[in-house]
Amino acid sequence: MDPFVINIVIFVLAIALGVEVITKVPSTLHTPLMSGSNAISGITIVGALLASFSETFFAFGVLLGFLAVIFATFNVVGGYVVTNRMLEMFKGKDSK
Amino acid sequence: MLHTIYTTQTTLTLGMHKADWLGLTYLLAAVLFYLGLKMLSKVTTARRGNMVSALGMLVAIAATFFQISGGTAISLIWIGIAILIGATAGAMLAVRVPMTGMPEMVALLNGCGGIASLLVACGDYLNKYNMSHEINGVVAYIDVLQYAGWDVLLATGLATLIGGLTFTGSLVAYAKLAGSKFIPDAPVQFVGQKVLIAVLLLGSLALAGVLISKPDAWYILVIVALMALILGILLVIGIGGADMPVVIALLNSYSGIAASMAGFVLNNSALIITGALVGASGIILTNIMCKAMNRSLMNVLFGGVGGAVAGGGKGPEGEARAFSIEDASIILDAARSVIIVPGYGMAVAQAQHAVKEFAQQLEDRSIDVKYAIHPVAGRMPGHMNVLLAEADVPYEQLLDLEQVNPQFEQCDVALVIGANDVTNPAARHDTTSPIYGMPILDVDKARTVFVIKRSMNPGFAGIQNELYFTENTGMIFGDAKKVVSELSTELAAN
Numbered sequence: 001m002d003p004f005v006i007n008i009v010i011f012v013l014a015i016a017l018g019v020e021v022i023t024k025v026p027s028t029l030h031t032p033l034m035s036g037s038n039a040i041s042g043i044t045i046v047g048a049l050l051a052s053f054s055e056t057f058f059a060f061g062v063l064l065g066f067l068a069v070i071f072a073t074f075n076v077v078g079g080y081v082v083t084n085r086m087l088e089m090f091k092g093k094d095s096k
Numbered sequence: 097m098l099h100t101i102y103t104t105q106t107t108l109t110l111g112m113h114k115a116d117w118l119g120l121t122y123l124l125a126a127v128l129f130y131l132g133l134k135m136l137s138k139v140t141t142a143r144r145g146n147m148v149s150a151l152g153m154l155v156a157i158a159a160t161f162f163q164i165s166g167g168t169a170i171s172l173i174w175i176g177i178a179i180l181i182g183a184t185a186g187a188m189l190a191v192r193v194p195m196t197g198m199p200e201m202v203a204l205l206n207g208c209g210g211i212a213s214l215l216v217a218c219g220d221y222l223n224k225y226n227m228s229h230e231i232n233g234v235v236a237y238i239d240v241l242q243y244a245g246w247d248v249l250l251a252t253g254l255a256t257l258i259g260g261l262t263f264t265g266s267l268v269a270y271a272k273l274a275g276s277k278f279i280p281d282a283p284v285q286f287v288g289q290k291v292l293i294a295v296l297l298l299g300s301l302a303l304a305g306v307l308i309s310k311p312d313a314w315y316i317l318v319i320v321a322l323m324a325l326i327l328g329i330l331l332v333i334g335i336g337g338a339d340m341p342v343v344i345a346l347l348n349s350y351s352g353i354a355a356s357m358a359g360f361v362l363n364n365s366a367l368i369i370t371g372a373l374v375g376a377s378g379i380i381l382t383n384i385m386c387k388a389m390n391r392s393l394m395n396v397l398f399g400g401v402g403g404a405v406a407g408g409g410k411g412p413e414g415e416a417r418a419f420s421i422e423d424a425s426i427i428l429d430a431a432r433s434v435i436i437v438p439g440y441g442m443a444v445a446q447a448q449h450a451v452k453e454f455a456q457q458l459e460d461r462s463i464d465v466k467y468a469i470h471p472v473a474g475r476m477p478g479h480m481n482v483l484l485a486e487a488d489v490p491y492e493q494l495l496d497l498e499q500v501n502p503q504f505e506q507c508d509v510a511l512v513i514g515a516n517d518v519t520n521p522a523a524r525h526d527t528t529s530p531i532y533g534m535p536i537l538d539v540d541k542a543r544t545v546f547v548i549k550r551s552m553n554p555g556f557a558g559i560q561n562e563l564y565f566t567e568n569t570g571m572i573f574g575d576a577k578k579v580v581s582e583l584s585t586e587l588a589a590n
Binding site for chain 2: 003004007010011014015016017019022023025027028029030031032033034035037038039041042044045046047048049050051053059060061062063064065066067068069070072073074075076077078079080081082083084085086087088089090091092093
């Protein structure tokens with residue numbers, strides 16, 4: 001099979017899986033869900049790392065890759081830290 | 097299937113075996129993301145879920161370093177510096193941002209994800225471009241298509257388009273949420289805006305198609321990027337500040353889809369799966385928000401609601417009764433059950449801690465206290481829950497629309513703090529009302545309703561709330577934080 005077709009299959013299945021798991025998240029946790037899934041979308045850092053790696057260093061594409069690494073790392077670290085900060089605050093009656 | 101998981105660069109240097117291991121490692125990362133999201137469905141496991149998801153990210157990044165290891169040290173040093181900059185900035189902001197500023201923070205994170213995907217797509221394209229031009233030294237025009245199929249080029253165009261509009265759209269949303277002087281909270285709409293949006297959208301899609309037939313025309317990608325950046329601004333600037341919960345959820349989805357497209361560009365399953373998970377999450381939240389406002393997504397995006405206040409005109413007749421702190425506290429003192437209804441006004445006044453202290457006063461008198469949270473209260477989904485969690489309100493006391501509405505009838509006092517349209521009974525019966533059909537909190541069914549409000553000014557929908565003119569409603573005018581603190585003091589003095 002063409003890699004493209006396989007990728008489309010993966011994409012569609014992943015969306016179905018996402019819908020399944022996200023609908024179960026209660027509204028109380030919607031803000032951490034947003035920041036948390038936001039951090040996950042920083043996975044584009046993988047692409048950024050691949051794009052910024054080059055044998056020929058002074059290429060414009062590599063420069064864009066470095067910029068992408070900065071933004072994606074910001075996305076990942078900021079997202080996880082802020083989500084953790086929020087979830088830390090959610091306490092039940094018993095945990096006081 | 098695993099042999100597909102490699103990148104253009106690595107196919108030239110790596111054998112199948114390494115690529116197989118990489119594929120499995122990326123799959124592990126994706127499974128960890130999935131488990132992390134699954135654990136977010138319970139408050140008790142949510143924090144661990146976030147850690148599991150972060151672990152997945154660590155695995156993915158480690159795998160990538162494994163993939164690019166053995167390259168020139170100089171580029172690894174630069175990568176290290178870039179990571180350091182991004183991580184420091186991200187961590188500093190994440191630690192400092194106040195809970196009320198969470199919508200802005202999420203908007204900013206969305207934007208960064210979007211621009212990163214755009215840069216990845218364009219950077220990868222340029223790298224391939226260089227590669228195709230360097231082969232055999234002098235031979236200038238070797239078709240890029242030789243290395244990138246039409247699907248990869250299409251994905252490059254789409255990642256650039258979606259990533260770009262996510263970036264500028266998020267920045268405009270950020271400015272609106274932060275109350276910037278340069279971008280007004282009210283929707284900015286001009287003649288031909290929708291036509292321009294349609295032209296830019298269709299034009300950039302068409303150009304992405306042209307790129308397939310002219311793969312080495314790099315300037316086409318530049319034009320697509322510029323059009324996407326303008327498109328993002330135009331799409332969000334026409335939307336009112338109070339509709340930002342929907343916009344943020346939608347942009348969240350876009351940033352995921354952009355990451356997925358970048359995955360198609362690089363033929364990397366980790367990006368495709370993960371981006372799709374996030375894309376689905378954003379779409380679901382968008383849908384929930386729209387339903388909670390009884391509006392279609394199209395109406396939110398292009399309706400320009402929240403502009404000029406429809407002053408005067410028809411509206412509920414009668415006189416609202418103002419209550420003093422003393423009178424209100426006497427009634428509160430005699431109540432057995434109180435439901436607090438927080439809204440955006442509570443966030444603006446930073447009143448969440450004062451509200452918790454007040455609730456404590458009530459609970460010390462063995463009065464039952466609950467909180468009713470409307471899905472669109474605040475400026476992002478779940479905003480009120482986070483603010484109240486910050487003030488140490490146990491999450492069991494926070495009830496959503498379906499849970500709380502049957503309870504209002506048995507409730508002695510409903511205390512509305514800075515919420516307006518979501519409590520307007522007109523939504524249930526007045527077919528001429530702009531908010532007719534929107535699910536509301538049935539606070540009017542409580543024995544007594546107190547509304548803490550600065551003035552009689554109408555809410556976001558530009559209409560007067562008929563709740564204020566019903567017999568069982570008393571208005572307490574003033575700043576939310578000040579009034580709630582005074583109520584606490586008055587109760588304590590009794």
